[in-house]
Amino acid sequence: MDVELIINGEEKTASIPPETTLLKLLREEFYLTGAKTGCDVGDCGACTVLVDGEAVNSCLMLAGQLQGRSVETIEGLANLEDFHPLQKNFEDLGSLQCGFCGPGMILSAKQLLEENPEPTKQEIQDAIAGNLCRCTGYTKIVEAVADAAKEMREEP
Amino acid sequence: MIRKGKGIGCMWYPIGFTVAANPSAATVKVNEDGTATLLTGTVETGQGSLTVLGQIAAEELGISTEDVHVVSADTDATPMDTGAIASRTTYVTGNAIKLAAEKAKEILFEVAAPMLNVKPSQLEAADRKVQVKGFPQRFLPIDEVALQAQFVQGQPPIGSASYNPPTVDMDPETGQGKPFSTYVYATQIAEVEVDDETGDVNVTYMAAAHDCGTAINPMLVEGQIQGGISMGIGFALQEEMLFDEKGVQINPNLTNYIMPTSLDMPDIDVDIVENFDPTGPFGAKGVGEPTAVPTAAAICNAIYDAVGVRITSLPATAEKVLALIKEKNEKDIKQLSPAE
Numbered sequence: 502m503d504v505e506l507i508i509n510g511e512e513k514t515a516s517i518p519p520e521t522t523l524l525k526l527l528r529e530e531f532y533l534t535g536a537k538t539g540c541d542v543g544d545c546g547a548c549t550v551l552v553d554g555e556a557v558n559s560c561l562m563l564a565g566q567l568q569g570r571s572v573e574t575i576e577g578l579a580n581l582e583d584f585h586p587l588q589k590n591f592e593d594l595g596s597l598q599c600g601f602c603g604p605g606m607i608l609s610a611k612q613l614l615e616e617n618p619e620p621t622k623q624e625i626q627d628a629i630a631g632n633l634c635r636c637t638g639y640t641k642i643v644e645a646v647a648d649a650a651k652e653m654r655e656e657p
Numbered sequence: 658m659i660r661k662g663k664g665i666g667c668m669w670y671p672i673g674f675t676v677a678a679n680p681s682a683a684t685v686k687v688n689e690d691g692t693a694t695l696l697t698g699t700v701e702t703g704q705g706s707l708t709v710l711g712q713i714a715a716e717e718l719g720i721s722t723e724d725v726h727v728v729s730a731d732t733d734a735t736p737m738d739t740g741a742i743a744s745r746t747t748y749v750t751g752n753a754i755k756l757a758a759e760k761a762k763e764i765l766f767e768v769a770a771p772m773l774n775v776k777p778s779q780l781e782a783a784d785r786k787v788q789v790k791g792f793p794q795r796f797l798p799i800d801e802v803a804l805q806a807q808f809v810q811g812q813p814p815i816g817s818a819s820y821n822p823p824t825v826d827m828d829p830e831t832g833q834g835k836p837f838s839t840y841v842y843a844t845q846i847a848e849v850e851v852d853d854e855t856g857d858v859n860v861t862y863m864a865a866a867h868d869c870g871t872a873i874n875p876m877l878v879e880g881q882i883q884g885g886i887s888m889g890i891g892f893a894l895q896e897e898m899l900f901d902e903k904g905v906q907i908n909p910n911l912t913n914y915i916m917p918t919s920l921d922m923p924d925i926d927v928d929i930v931e932n933f934d935p936t937g938p939f940g941a942k943g944v945g946e947p948t949a950v951p952t953a954a955a956i957c958n959a960i961y962d963a964v965g966v967r968i969t970s971l972p973a974t975a976e977k978v979l980a981l982i983k984e985k986n987e988k989d990i991k992q993l994s995p996a997e
Contacts, residue, residue, distance in 0.1 A: 544911035595876050598703030598884065626919040633911060636703055638887035639919040641880055 506567040508533070509577030515564070523559040523567060524548045527574060535575035535604040539633075546632035549605030550574045556612045558631075575604035578611070586652045587611060590645040598636035606632045610646045618654055622647065659850050661861075664958025666951030667844045671837035672943045673745040673822045680821035681750040682736035685714055685757040687765060687814040689807055691785055691800030692724040693758075698738030699750045700730040704945060705877035706746045712873050713751045713938050717758035719782030720799060736817065744943035745822075747873065748839065751938035753820040760816025768806040768814075769797050839934055841942050843867040845886070847955035848923075851963040856979025858894055858960060860921070863952070866928040870942030879927045882948045886925055889952020891917045894972050 505514045508531060515530045524541075527533040527550065536559050539547030543561040550559045551573040578585040584592070587607050597603045606629055613620055613628035620628070625646045626639070634642065673679050684696040695714045701707040711725040718725075728734055738750055766777035769787040773780070773795055781790050788796035806814045822838030848862040865882050872878045895915040899908045908914045933940035957968040966981035 540911055542910060595705065595880050598705070598880060600703060626922070629919045631918075633916060633918060635888075635916070636884045637880060638883035638885070638917075638925070639922050640883040640925055643919065643922075 502565060504564050504568055506569065507571040509573060517564055519563070519565055521564045523550070523552075523557075523562040523564050523572070526564040526567075527559060527572070533574050533576050537601055537604060539601065544633070545602075546605045546609065546629075547602055549608050549632060551608050551612060554612060554615060556609045556631075573608070573611075575607060578607070585611070586649040587614070587646065590649040590652065591642070594641045594645045594648070596637065596641040596645040602632055602634040606634065606642055610649070613646070614650050614653060618650060620646070620650060658853055660853055660963040662849050662851065662959040662961070662963025664847050664849070664955045664960070664962055665844060666847070666954030666956075666958065667842075668947060668950040668954075669840050669842050670744065670947035670950055672748045672839050672841065673743050673837060674739070675836045676824045676826050676834070678821055679739040679743065679745060679749060680819050681738045681745075681753040682817065682819040683738075683750065683753040683757040684736055684815065684817045685718070685754065685761045687718065687761050687799070687803045687806075689800060689804045691720065691798065691803060692726060693718055693720060693761070695725055695727045695754060696735045697727065697729050697750055697754065698732070698735045699746050700741050702741055704741075704746075704881060705874060706741065706750075709747055709873050709877065709941075710750060710754055713754050713941075714758045716939060717755050717782075718762055718799070719787075720785050724785070736819075744841075744945040744947060746943070746945075747941050748870075748937050748943050749820055749822055751873075751941060752936075753818050755938040756818035756820060757816040760818060761814045762816070764806060764812055764814040764816070765799065765802045768810050768812065769802045772797060772802075772805070839870075839936055839942050841868055841870070841944065841947050842930075843947055843951055845889075845951040845955045847952070847959040849956060849959040849963055851960055851978065852975075853964050853982055854979075856975040856977070856982060858956070858973060858975070858978060860890055860894070860923045860956060860959075862923050862925075863955070864926045864928065865948070866930055867944060867948065868930040868932045868942075869944035869947075870932055870934040870937045871940035872929045872931060872944075873939065873941050875929055878929055878944050881944045882927045883925055885946075885948020885950075886952050887917045887922060888949040890921060890923075890956070891915075892949065892971060893953035893956040894974070895921075897972050897974075 502519050503516050536550050537547035539545035541560045543558045548559045549556050609629050625643050686694045707727045711727050712722050715722045715725050766780045770777040785799050786796040787802050806812050825835040827834035844866050846864040850859045901907050934942050
């Protein structure tokens with residue numbers, strides 16, 4: 502089947518078997534390997550991407566459901582000049598260790614900050630509760646999201 | 658009713674292997690532009706070890722960490738390393754790198770000494786310069802010395818070294834020996850809330866004081882400690898592999914093998930207890946695995962403080978804690994009843 506969608510602002514088309522998941526489409530058709538294949542059953546959040554601004558497990562979504570919709574992956578966040586404030590603050594605080602959860606973690610946080618520019622610590626913890634991290638204890642991740650929120654409020 | 662409790666867990670942890678050889682080798686090459694290339698066989702798994710190892714090489718050579726290009730974990734190019742295990746990388750690999758950088762630096766000093774009309778022993782390396790001790794205004798930029806070494810003296814400033822922690826095997830007659838070269842120490846304190854009607858345990862606060870020798874990179878040490886505490890909380894309260902009678906795991910997914918999420922993490926205060934170890938590189942020891950050692954003990958002691966039951970098998974799931982609370986209540990009631 503054919504699917505037309507927007508990925509990181511660019512119109513894309515692909516011809517794929519109907520059982521293809523969004524994660525497979527991103528990684529194997531478009532070589533956008535930022536979204537990670539972790540558990541592949543929707544438990545770990547490593548494959549999180551934004552579909553029409555909403556964080557989803559891309560391993561649980563069929564590519565066919567994306568017809569005409571807009572997908573944002575971690576590859577779409579930084580431009581040639583600069584990182585996204587979330588990426589910059591994650592780097593500055595050493596928020597990630599092995600980094601496998603990073604793309605999903607940052608995109609879950611991005612949805613939160615778009616809906617709630619001034620989140621409390623509890624709201625940040627709630628927003629990333631579906632993204633498992635085995636290395637960091639989440640502490641520096643929560644701090645980086647709070648710092649990024651502050652930076653984005655000051656320099657919109 | 659929610660009952661609160663506090664508990665303490667203490668630990669010591671040895672760095673490196675027990676007596677068995679676990680050497681690391683390293684090569685440090687000072688380039689003609691004043692940067693350095695570090696070859697190490699150890700692998701970065703996200704803990705930041707290559708940053709710390711680069712810092713060690715930079716400190717020894719008197720250059721900036723960003724001047725050090727680290728090449729790691731490639732058997733085509735890098736010397737042998739026992740591996741990123743036993744919390745040994747900073748201590749064992751770090752010592753090898755410090756020794757290798759020292760050797761490269763000695764070559765630079767031999768080359769610079771006649772240029773500055775002093776003996777090599779009168780020189781030191783700092784701020785990307787080779788300078789005379791006590792007279793820092795008499796100096797040569799390190800790139801100039803490295804270039805001179807290569808082009809004029811034909812003596813490339815390359816140092817290689819290996820380090821194996823000194824140990825002594827146990828004497829079978831006296832039982833005496835020295836199984837490890839150094840040890841780290843830590844204490845963690847847990848505050849918990851236990852629901853005595855459901856047995857549910859919630860860790861609300863952790864304080865962690867860790868002696869890791871010199872903290873070469875305090876931010877990374879903090880990250881290790883916070884991560885270790887999350888693993889310790891999983892070990893204490895959640896994580897358990899369950900098997901059926903045929904030995905097949907019955908909880909192979911992350912929906913039924915439960916591990917900590919962001920919602921399970923308490924506030925954590927990290928206290929790095931700096932303690933210079935003369936055998937470590939710039940006094941450093943290690944911090945990886947020790948961070949997860951005292952957490953479960955502190956949490957179980959806090960549970961005892963809250964509801965008076967001793968957890969003797971992990972994880973302390975709500976079912977297990979509730980069963981122990983019920984058992985204790987029955988015993989308490991029996992003791993209160995008048996003798997027949």
